[in-house]
Structures are given as structure tokens and as C-alpha cells.
Amino acid sequence: MSVAHTAVTPQVGAQPPIGPCGEDDCGIRGVLDRLGDRWTVLIVVELAKGVRRFRELQRAVPGISQRMLTLTTRRLWRDGLVERTVHPTIPPQVEYRLTATGRSFAEVVAHLAEWSAVHKDEIARSRERWEADHGQL
Amino acid sequence: MSVAHTAVTPQVGAQPPIGPCGEDDCGIRGVLDRLGDRWTVLIVVELAKGVRRFRELQRAVPGISQRMLTLTTRRLWRDGLVERTVHPTIPPQVEYRLTATGRSFAEVVAHLAEWSAVHKDEIARSRERWEADHGQL
DNA sequence: CCGAATCCCGCCCGATACTG
DNA sequence: CAGTATCGGGCGGGATTCGG
Numbered sequence: 423m424s425v426a427h428t429a430v431t432p433q434v435g436a437q438p439p440i441g442p443c444g445e446d447d448c449g450i451r452g453v454l455d456r457l458g459d460r461w462t463v464l465i466v467v468e469l470a471k472g473v474r475r476f477r478e479l480q481r482a483v484p485g486i487s488q489r490m491l492t493l494t495t496r497r498l499w500r501d502g503l504v505e506r507t508v509h510p511t512i513p514p515q516v517e518y519r520l521t522a523t524g525r526s527f528a529e530v531v532a533h534l535a536e537w538s539a540v541h542k543d544e545i546a547r548s549r550e551r552w553e554a555d556h557g558q559l
Numbered sequence: 560m561s562v563a564h565t566a567v568t569p570q571v572g573a574q575p576p577i578g579p580c581g582e583d584d585c586g587i588r589g590v591l592d593r594l595g596d597r598w599t600v601l602i603v604v605e606l607a608k609g610v611r612r613f614r615e616l617q618r619a620v621p622g623i624s625q626r627m628l629t630l631t632t633r634r635l636w637r638d639g640l641v642e643r644t645v646h647p648t649i650p651p652q653v654e655y656r657l658t659a660t661g662r663s664f665a666e667v668v669a670h671l672a673e674w675s676a677v678h679k680d681e682i683a684r685s686r687e688r689w690e691a692d693h694g695q696l
Numbered sequence: 697c698c699g700a701a702t703c704c705c706g707c708c709c710g711a712t713a714c715t716g
Numbered sequence: 717c718a719g720t721a722t723c724g725g726g727c728g729g730g731a732t733t734c735g736g
Contacts, residue, residue: 449679450600450672457671458595459728463587476698487730492699496696502685513697514736523678530674534594535587537667541660542586548639559633597709613718624710629719650717651716700735708727715720 456501461486461494463531466520469504470528473519503527593638598623598631600668603657606641607665610656640664 456462461483468474468482480491495518498504503524509515520528553559593599598620605611605619617628632655635641640661646652657665690696 449682450675452679452682453671453675454594454600457591461729463591488699489701489731490729493696493729500686500689500693500696501682502689503682508698511697514699516698523681526674526678530671533670534590534667537663538587538590541663542589544660545586545589545638545640549637552637552639556637559630559637624712625719626711626721627709630709645718648717651719653718698736700733702733703731705730706728708725710723710725712723713721716718 452501456497457531457534459494461490462498463534465491465494465498466503466524466528466531467535469518469520470525470532473517475518476516479518498524589638593634594668594671596631598627599635600671602628602631602635603640603661603665603668604672606655606657607662607669610654612655613653616655635661 464483464486465479468479474482476491476495479495480486480488483491486494495504495506499506499518502521505519505521505524507517507519509517601620601623602616605616611619613628613632616632617623617625620628623631632641632643636643636655639658642656642658642661644654644656646654
């Protein structure tokens, strides 16, 4: 979904990066890309509780595959939201913990969760009514 | 409006942290799904400035297709974040405006944008350094 | 235990054409 | 102007297998 990435690819439409962004959207896409995927938020929420090892994360987030757990933690690590510590023991042991930036991000996520909790019923009702009048989307 | 200042024990509110979300909705998934897609945020940001007609939205958000503009506004309408008014004139004229809930949502988005703006450089640098050491993801 | 590498399917979204 | 209908490519992400 990365906008910046698609800009690299020579495309037929040759549309420049869509980020004229009114005035205030320019860094937000990268953040939204992480919020958008299914797992990042859950991982961040779990890490907000404390240091976690790979397996612990996987158990804490039921349904996530090894692949996606690796990808998600890797991206968070790359972006400096998560710190990754390898203990060269046998068997190997890898710990993940939020950085300062990561904790800041976790707060934003918490606010998001709060807003969702407050409005979810209202949204659900609106959606139900809408689909009763007009059909499925 | 520093986000950092609101840092005091995030989950003081109601309920345990964000716990019960475990894997499935406490409502947040639905919100994140909207935030995740490429267009919703841009539309909401534009509508936060005032009432807009279909074409106006399309011009304000360069790169969006008619199809995606329809889908995005339709979903926002369905979920009660946007109000849709049809004037049966010729040519037809349709106005979109945020509802109270929609404006509330727009505030959340604004906070998100603010956080992004504050941290985007830092994230970008972290990513650059990371990709210098290790390769592309 | 912690990953990397592959295969593969679903759906999101862009492009295009048509309608009232 | 404000949509609808349809086709097709890309990629997110699940399942599985192999390596250290």
C-alpha cells in the first residue's frame, strides 16, 4: 500500500505521488500503513505491557502466523518503535520491547481504541439501519 | 496539543487496558480498517474543512478514482460519519458533510496526523539506518 | 526457539466504459 | 455531475517447509 513505493514503479498513468496532502498529511501515510494492517496494533498493545519474547508474542496474539509476526516486528524494529535484543543462548532467545517512540505510538493507539470503544455501538447501529434501507455495500 | 503530555497512565479510563480485544473486535478493528485504506483519511480531512460535493472531493484528493471515491464516501455514510444530501437538480448535485460523530473522528485523525508529523523524520532516519545495516525488508 | 524461503489464493483497488 | 458495471494486476498474508 505504500504510496512512496508505487512512485518508484513507472506506471502508465504516471501519477506523481498522491501526497499534495492538503497541507498536513505528508508523514501520516506511513503511520496509517502500519495501523491498517491486521497485526501491528495488537503487537504494540501487547508490548505496551512489557518485554516479550517471540513465542510469547505469538501466544499473546492468537491467529498470527510466524511469517506475519516476523514481518510485523521487523517493520516496527526498522522504524525505531521497537528494540530487538538477541541473547545468543541455546536455544536462542529474542526480546522485543517498545522504544520511547514506540511507547508514544502506543498512546496514540490507546486513544484510538478508546474512541472505537465509545463509538462502536453507534456505528454498528448506523450500519445496520443503512443496510436495512439500502442493501449491502 | 502535545500528545506526549497526555501520557499519564493511558488506561485509566474504563475497562482494563485494551485487553479484551485479544484478537477480535472491541470495535477498533473496524476503525483501523477505515484508517488503513488509502483514501478515507484524506476524504475526512477534506470534509473537516466544510461541505463538499462529489467533484470537489475528487479534485481535492488527486489520484482517487470515481470508484474509490464512491466506495469511500458510501462507507462513511453507512457508518454514520458522513451525511449525504441529494439535490434533485439538473445536473444532479450531492453534498457530503461530516456528522457529529464524523467530526469527532476527524479529531482523532488530526491527532494521528500530528503524531505523524512530529515523528516522521525520526522514523525516516531510523528506517534509513536500518536499511543501511540490514537490507531491504 | 527464532526465524527465512516458497507457494498460492483472495480482495483491494486502478483503469475503463456506460447510464441518468 | 454523480454515479454504476466489469475486468484484471498486485500484494497482503496464510500454510508449509527448511535452516541455525
